[in-house]
Amino acid sequence: MTQQGKRLLLVAACALVDADGRVLLAQRPEGKQLAGLWEFPGGKVEQGETPEETIVREMREEIGIETKIACLAPLTFASHTYDDFHLLMPLYVCRRFWGTPEPREGQVLKWVRPRQMRDYPMPPADEPLIPFLIDLL
Numbered sequence: 263m264t265q266q267g268k269r270l271l272l273v274a275a276c277a278l279v280d281a282d283g284r285v286l287l288a289q290r291p292e293g294k295q296l297a298g299l300w301e302f303p304g305g306k307v308e309q310g311e312t313p314e315e316t317i318v319r320e321m322r323e324e325i326g327i328e329t330k331i332a333c334l335a336p337l338t339f340a341s342h343t344y345d346d347f348h349l350l351m352p353l354y355v356c357r358r359f360w361g362t363p364e365p366r367e368g369q370v371l372k373w374v375r376p377r378q379m380r381d382y383p384m385p386p387a388d389e390p391l392i393p394f395l396i397d398l399l
């Protein structure tokens with residue numbers, strides 16, 4: 263529980279970067295909360311998992327690629343209070359991956375230049391992460 267009594271949810275997110283410096287965004291599918299918004303892929307950290315392990319698992323399950331996180335520290339954290347929970351979300355940058363991303367869970371995937379990310383409506387937790395990626399990339 264957080265101070266305000268809201269559940270704390272830990273989600274790990276990944277900025278997957280290709281050889282051209284583009285970042286992969288995933289559009290949340292119909293039927294999910296925040297459907298239609300574009301996010302950094304990732305998911306909930308399960309019990310006993312490190313956030314890095316979550317990324318490796320989620321990228322395998324959601325988009326069918328193998329990843330290696332070269333830098334173990336997150337670039338930054340999203341921290342956002344939604345109506346029913348508080349989300350804490352480290353953002354990892356991943357440049358090493360094997361395979362071609364393909365949508366395995368009904369998402370739409372798109373490679374986007376960092377400066378174009380603002381054209382894609384994002385969940386409020388993800389949006390503040392954009393300037394960090396623009397600076398880095």
Ligand code: C5P
Nearest residue numbers: 273275295301302305306349385387388
């Ligand atoms: O993806 P999943 O639905 O498991 O994520 C749980 C919640 O975390 C979402 O409903 C959304 O509110 C939030 N989330 C987010 N940005 C992400 C991933 C999840 O705001 N990149």
